[in-house]
Amino acid sequence: MSSLVLVNRHEEALAHADELLADIELSRTSTAKHVLKAMRVARLLNDAGAQRWLGYELDGVPSGPDGQAWMTTTKRWADKDAGEGYWGSSASLEAARDNARSIIKAHSGSVSLSGDYVTIAMRERSGTIARTASTANALDRVLSSVESHVYRFAADVHAELTYSQVQANLFEASREAVDATLASMAGDALKSIASISERLNSGDESAVSQAMTTCRQLIDAVADHVFPPAKEPYKIGEQDLDVTANRVLNRLQAHLHESGVTGGRATRLRRTLGDLYDRVSASVHRPGGVDVHEARYLFLAVYTALGEVLTLGPDDRSKTESRAGDAIASDDR
Numbered sequence: 001m002s003s004l005v006l007v008n009r010h011e012e013a014l015a016h017a018d019e020l021l022a023d024i025e026l027s028r029t030s031t032a033k034h035v036l037k038a039m040r041v042a043r044l045l046n047d048a049g050a051q052r053w054l055g056y057e058l059d060g061v062p063s064g065p066d067g068q069a070w071m072t073t074t075k076r077w078a079d080k081d082a083g084e085g086y087w088g089s090s091a092s093l094e095a096a097r098d099n100a101r102s103i104i105k106a107h108s109g110s111v112s113l114s115g116d117y118v119t120i121a122m123r124e125r126s127g128t129i130a131r132t133a134s135t136a137n138a139l140d141r142v143l144s145s146v147e148s149h150v151y152r153f154a155a156d157v158h159a160e161l162t163y164s165q166v167q168a169n170l171f172e173a174s175r176e177a178v179d180a181t182l183a184s185m186a187g188d189a190l191k192s193i194a195s196i197s198e199r200l201n202s203g204d205e206s207a208v209s210q211a212m213t214t215c216r217q218l219i220d221a222v223a224d225h226v227f228p229p230a231k232e233p234y235k236i237g238e239q240d241l242d243v244t245a246n247r248v249l250n251r252l253q254a255h256l257h258e259s260g261v262t263g264g265r266a267t268r269l270r271r272t273l274g275d276l277y278d279r280v281s282a283s284v285h286r287p288g289g290v291d292v293h294e295a296r297y298l299f300l301a302v303y304t305a306l307g308e309v310l311t312l313g314p315d316d317r318s319k320t321e322s323r324a325g326d327a328i329a330s331d332d333r
Helices: 003-025 031-044 048-059 065-073 090-108 118-183 193-201 206-226 248-258 263-285 292-310 317-326
Strands: 077-079 234-236 239-241
Touching (some): 003 118, 193 206, 193 292, 206 248, 239 248, 248 292, 263 292
């Protein structure tokens, strides 16, 4: 399934979940219709668990262990030991409940009774109303339980998809900022960045080494962009950092310091970049050392870390130009 199709399905599921919450909160439509809409949401998300119990509400509860557990969950038992309860679908229970209410209404109207058997007739009438009311209350209890489960399902889906959408929006905003910077950078590694995800999504293990090579070249290219190689060491306090061509991580560290990034953030980025560069480099030299699944996450981690480096602040062209005279040719690492 393509990412676009997945996004569209999630957007549709979120819209239906939002409508479903409003339907239940405002007592719009029936429980059976709420179940149908919830099933649509479950199908859009490929939620097999939800589809199973919603299926019970559409087709009736089966007699197996799962069905009996659902009978207990939705308060359907009339006599559990005897196996008696409300096994039907939500639609059939609603129909039975509405019919019971009609019977109660019919028997509750004003009537004129007379004769020797009036006492018996009144007693039977009262008994019919009481029994029917008990059945209607039991059905209401079951339907209310079903509604509560549908509501919780819709609320959980709504919260999860809303959170995912917020994450996606944040990532998209970051991606645009990073890509705008990457677009201004030269190099074959950058030209092939679009192909990394295609290679990894193909599931072809032979593509892993190529993707990891591109990731390593991307780190090199970012280092060249933010802190070109220089002959003179870069000073951080009393420490002299070698920032020649093959000292990629040192140059990234120098860029962090020059950008005013210090303390815990600098430590985190330095360690992250170092770990990623070592892991990616190891994967290049030893292709069997990383599988496609790990490679995908390595690429995402590299992209995210470099994104933070590239968006630390406005691009100071004068800073780069002041070092241009000291720049030396980049060596392959």
